[in-house]
Amino acid sequence: MEKSNLNANTIRINSVKFHWSNKNDFKINVPEFNVARGEKVLLLGESGSGKTTLLSLICGFLNPISGDIFLNNETINNLSAREKDQYRCDNIGIIFQQFNLLPYAKVIDNILLPLYFSKTRVQNIKDQKGTAANLCKSLRLPDEVLNMQASKLSVGQQQRVAVARALIGNPPLIIADEPTSALDKSAQSIFLDLMFSQISESHSTLLMVSHDESLSQRFDRVINLDDILKEGD
Amino acid sequence: MLLKLTFASLYARLLTVSMTVFAISLSLMLYLSVEKLRTSAYTSFTDTISQTDLILGSRTSSIQLLLYSVFRVGNATNNITWESYEEIMNKDEVEWSVPISLGDSHKGFRVMGTNLDFFKRYKYRGGQSIKISEGNYFDDLYDVVLGAAVAEKLKYNIGKSIIVSHGIKSFTDHDDQPFKVSGILEKTGTPVDNTVIVSLEAIEAIHVDWSSGAKIPGQETPIEEIRKMDLSAKNITAAFIGVKSKLTIFKLQRWINEYPEEALTSILPGVALHELWRIIGIVENLLLGISIVVIFTTLIGMSAIIFSSLNERRREMAIWRAMGASPNVIIGILMLEAFIISFLSTLVSSIFLYILLNILQPWIDNTYGILINIELLSFKDLLIFILFIISAMLVSLIPAIRAYWFSINDGMTIKI
Numbered sequence: 001m002e003k004s005n006l007n008a009n010t011i012r013i014n015s016v017k018f019h020w021s022n023k024n025d026f027k028i029n030v031p032e033f034n035v036a037r038g039e040k041v042l043l044l045g046e047s048g049s050g051k052t053t054l055l056s057l058i059c060g061f062l063n064p065i066s067g068d069i070f071l072n073n074e075t076i077n078n079l080s081a082r083e084k085d086q087y088r089c090d091n092i093g094i095i096f097q098q099f100n101l102l103p104y105a106k107v108i109d110n111i112l113l114p115l116y117f118s119k120t121r122v123q124n125i126k127d128q129k130g131t132a133a134n135l136c137k138s139l140r141l142p143d144e145v146l147n148m149q150a151s152k153l154s155v156g157q158q159q160r161v162a163v164a165r166a167l168i169g170n171p172p173l174i175i176a177d178e179p180t181s182a183l184d185k186s187a188q189s190i191f192l193d194l195m196f197s198q199i200s201e202s203h204s205t206l207l208m209v210s211h212d213e214s215l216s217q218r219f220d221r222v223i224n225l226d227d228i229l230k231e232g233d
Numbered sequence: 234m235l236l237k238l239t240f241a242s243l244y245a246r247l248l249t250v251s252m253t254v255f256a257i258s259l260s261l262m263l264y265l266s267v268e269k270l271r272t273s274a275y276t277s278f279t280d281t282i283s284q285t286d287l288i289l290g291s292r293t294s295s296i297q298l299l300l301y302s303v304f305r306v307g308n309a310t311n312n313i314t315w316e317s318y319e320e321i322m323n324k325d326e327v328e329w330s331v332p333i334s335l336g337d338s339h340k341g342f343r344v345m346g347t348n349l350d351f352f353k354r355y356k357y358r359g360g361q362s363i364k365i366s367e368g369n370y371f372d373d374l375y376d377v378v379l380g381a382a383v384a385e386k387l388k389y390n391i392g393k394s395i396i397v398s399h400g401i402k403s404f405t406d407h408d409d410q411p412f413k414v415s416g417i418l419e420k421t422g423t424p425v426d427n428t429v430i431v432s433l434e435a436i437e438a439i440h441v442d443w444s445s446g447a448k449i450p451g452q453e454t455p456i457e458e459i460r461k462m463d464l465s466a467k468n469i470t471a472a473f474i475g476v477k478s479k480l481t482i483f484k485l486q487r488w489i490n491e492y493p494e495e496a497l498t499s500i501l502p503g504v505a506l507h508e509l510w511r512i513i514g515i516v517e518n519l520l521l522g523i524s525i526v527v528i529f530t531t532l533i534g535m536s537a538i539i540f541s542s543l544n545e546r547r548r549e550m551a552i553w554r555a556m557g558a559s560p561n562v563i564i565g566i567l568m569l570e571a572f573i574i575s576f577l578s579t580l581v582s583s584i585f586l587y588i589l590l591n592i593l594q595p596w597i598d599n600t601y602g603i604l605i606n607i608e609l610l611s612f613k614d615l616l617i618f619i620l621f622i623i624s625a626m627l628v629s630l631i632p633a634i635r636a637y638w639f640s641i642n643d644g645m646t647i648k649i
Contacts, residue, residue, distance in 0.1 A: 061554070081641075082559055089557020096555070099548050104245030105238050116234045117557035151245075165556075 009070070010173050010205040011035040011058060016067035018057060028053055030067070033228045037172070040199070040206040042216060045225030051209040054225070055177055058207070059092055060084035072172060090120040093166025093204070095176040100162035103151035107141075108132055110150050111165045121169025128168075135164040138201075139194045156187045163195050167202055174199055176208040180215070192218060235562070239569045242549075246542070253538050254577050260531040261582035261621065264524035265614060266589060270597075271517040273605040277358070279506045281423045284356040286482050287474040288505075289313065289321065289330075289489060292496035296512075299505040301335060302471040304424045305343040308401065309335065312468035317495045321474070324488070326481040329354055332469040334436045338401050342383045344429045346436035346466075354473060357423045358604070367391055368416035371432050374460060376415035382426035384417040391417065397429070397439060405448065407439040410456060422598065434464035474499070528621065532628045535574060539567060540632040543639065550640045563640045564633040571629030572622065579618040583610060 012034050019027035028050040035041050045051045056062040057069060060076050069077050076087055088094075093114070101110045111132040115122050125131045136146060139160040150158065159179055166174050179195070180188040196218060199206050208219075216222045243250050282303050290298040291311035300306040312334075322330045331354050334346035349370055352363050368391040371378055379389060389395070393414045399405040412431065420426060438459050442452045454462075476482055482501065489499040550563055590607045598604050610618075 059555075085554075085557055085559040088555075094555040096552075100552065102238065102242070102549060102552060104241045106241075109234070109238060109241075113234075113238075113556045149245075 008037045009034045010037045010039070010072060011207065012068075012070040012073075013058075014068045014070070016057065016064040016069060018053065018062060018064045026050075026053075029230045030054065030228055031230050033223075035205060035207055038203055038205055040196070040218070040220045041208070042219040042222045043207065043209040043225055044211065044213060044216075044222060045209065046211055049225050050229060051225060052177060055175055055207075055209060059094065059175060060088050086118075089114055089118040091171050091173055093168075093171045093174045095159070095162045095166050095174070095179045097178040098155065098159075098182040100165070101150035101153075101158055103149070105150055106146070107136075107148055107150055107153065107161050108146045110161060111135070111168055114165060114171075115169055118169060121171060124169045131168060132164065135167060135198070136161070138198055139164055140190075155182050156191060159183065159191055160194060163191075163198060167198055167204070170202045170204065172204055174204050174206045176206065178210050179208065180210070180212070188215075235566065235569065239566055239573065242566075243570060243573060249538060249542070250574065253535055254574055254581055257531045257535060257575065257578035257625075258581035258585055260524070260527040261578060262585040262589065264521075264528050265582065265586050265617070267517075267520045267524045268617075269586075269590070269605060270603070271521060274517065274603050275510060275514070277422060277603040278510055279503070280358040281506065282355070282357060282473075282502050283359055284475065285354070285473045285502055286476045286479070287486055287489070287499045288471060288502055289318070289474055289497065289499045290471040292498050295498065295500040295505045296509050298471065298498055298500055299502065299509060302333065302473075303502065305335070305345070305428060309470045311496075312470055313472070313497065314495060315465070315467050315469065317492065317497065318469055318472060320494075321472075321489060321492075324485065326476050326478070326485045327474055328477040329475045331355070331473045332433060332466065333471050333473070334433055334466060334468070335470040336401075337397050337399055337407070337436070337439070339383075339395055339397050339429045340387060342380075342387075342427055342429050343401070344397050344431060344436075346431050346433045348433055351430070351473075354475065355425065357421055357425075361421070363421060363425060364419040365416050366419040368414070371415050371430070371435075373413070373415070374432065374435055374438060374464070375410065375412045376431070377412040377435075378416040378418060378430040379414055380418055380426040380428045380430070381420040383429055384414075389414055389417075391415065395429075397431075399439075399443070399448075400446075409442075409453060410439050410459070422604065433466040433469070437464040437466055438462075532625055535571065535625065536628045536631055539570065539629055540635070543632055543636055546636075547639055550636055554640050560637045560640050563636050564630075567633035567636055568626050568629055571626050575622045575625035579621065583614075 013030050013032065015032070016030045017027070043051060043054075053062065057064055058071070060079070064077055068075050071087070071091060074087075076084060079087060101107075102113070108129065112128055115128060122128070133143070133146060137143070141157060141160055141164075145153065145157065145161075150161065153161065159182070162179070166176075176195075180191055183191055192215065288298060288302050290302060291309060291313055293310055297307060301309050318332060321327065329350065331347060331350045333351070335343060337344040352365075352370055355363055365378070366381070377395060383389070391414055394411045395414065396411055397407045399407060412435070418425065441454050441459055441462065442449050474485075476485060486499045486501070489497050553563060553566070554560075587607070590605055594605050594607060
């Protein structure tokens with residue numbers, strides 16, 4: 001993947017500080033952190049090191065106390081709550097560790113859910129159901145899965161459905177929070193192979209956090225969370 | 234999409250949701266049936282006597298006169314002399330009148346002396362007449378006609394010989410003059426059902442050897458001799474009066490109330506019934522109040538169920554948020570759930586009510602004489618349903634707002 005100049009950064013963080021108002025002394029301080037467009041970045045860190053907080057900041061769930069967060073050169077911390085929600089569903093596909101899906105809904109409805117909230121992503125595809133079916137096929141999910149209840153699927157299958165949902169409508173940024181931690185080793189590598197090939201195909205940027213260093217060789221860049229966080233006031 | 238997924242979500246919690254719907258439906262049904270019973274009881278009650286324009290009695294309160302003349306509850310303080318009654322009866326305004334004489338009883342049932350006009354003139358439930366179901370109206374001096382409930386409870390048949398007791402609760406019987414059951418009336422759902430009816434002459438006859446409410450010692454006139462005596466009534470307890478023109482009711486009423494020879498009262502039965510209902514209607518209002526509280530309790534219960542499911546659904550809320558749903562959508566989802574649950578409950582409760590009324594209607598009519606109209610939902614019921622749904626949604630705002638805060642604060646950190 002070609003690395004472009006700084007202006008083509010998908011994520012740009014500038015001296016961002018954040019702390020929870022109620023949680024004792026936990027705080028994070030990110031002087032600078034950039035992810036270039038199309039880059040696949042692995043963020044390594046132990047649990048409790050602030051990984052999820054950082055992702056929440058990038059996704060616009062949390063607002064920094066000070067500093068700026070740019071996504072595609074737009075400062076998202078200046079957006080209103082509503083605009084942030086809209087920005088998130090238009091531009092970011094999110095994959096959680098586990099329990100990604102609405103368990104009672106059909107797989108197809110889970111995959112199409114982001115399109116309900118994002119007109120931008122709807123515009124990127126012609127045939128919603130066809131696209132969902134193709135994504136499932138590429139992710140090696142059997143055809144009949146589409147009409148099954150999400151809770152009936154194995155954990156591995158559910159994670160792949162989550163990838164399909166994150167990718168539908170081609171959002172420019174995919175954020176994955178330890179998506180493999182619920183899978184065993186062999187399932188992990190199959191899952192990552194499928195996820196990477198799909199992300200490459202859609203030319204999306206990937207920011208994934210994990211505590212597992214063994215995944216490093218697949219990524220363009222590996223960053224230790226400790227290196228971008230600065231202890232301080 | 235939102236509606237479809239909300240249904241899927243409710244369906245996934247089918248057991249809890251259906252139990253909630255069941256509980257709410259039962260309480261709604263309770264409310265509706267109390268309301269129905271209340272209105273039906275009112276109609277039945279106020280229809281106890283109709284087409285009678287005035288009730289005449291000695292000077293007393295209107296409710297007391299109504300109670301003893303129509304409901305056979307309590308006693309008259311005084312009688313009316315036949316002379317006064319005759320004078321009133323002969324007034325131009327009066328079209329018809331039926332005298333009644335009360336004071337004796339049979340096994341706890343009141344005995345009423347009257348004439349055959351009573352069966353023709355006494356109307357109930359908007360003009361229905363009394364009908365005889367077995368036998369005939371009284372013909373002989375010692376014939377007696379029984380109300381349906383009397384015959385049923387005492388298991389009396391035509392030809393049965395009965396003894397009338399003196400007074401309402403007394404150990405003195407008129408055992409020297411036994412009566413014979415000549416007829417049994419059809420059920421009316423009015424106090425007539427609990428009345429033992431004899432002729433006015435029979436009342437005179439059994440009191441031949443009595444003076445001032447006590448038996449004259451040693452005096453015992455044989456029946457043959459009594460039959461030969463002049464037994465026309467000297468006193469009556471009350472009378473039902475019908476007027477020729479409704480316009481003259483008040484004039485006649487005033488005339489009676491100001492009658493100089495004797496202290497008399499006349500009342501308009503409709504007005505007195507309404508006054509009486511205002512007193513006993515308190516019970517109904519209490520029932521209504523209780524059922525409103527029941528509804529309110531179930532609403533809070535529903536809110537609590539939604540509330541308790543919130544923790545386990547925190548994950549779900551986070552997924553919605555990650556997909557771009559604003560916190561308002563989260564509130565919307567929970568309100569939609571409350572709407573669906575309460576709407577289903579109104580449907581189910583209507584079905585329950587319909588079934589319940591169909592089962593209970595004959596029994597209530599037979600036992601209490603209250604006829605319940607089984608009809609499609611009235612406008613008032615629909616209004617209650619709409620109010621109920623609105624309050625269900627308002628109550629669900631409490632958990633919805635909580636979910637709103639969860640979803641704002643959780644972000645991507647999700648506690649499972």
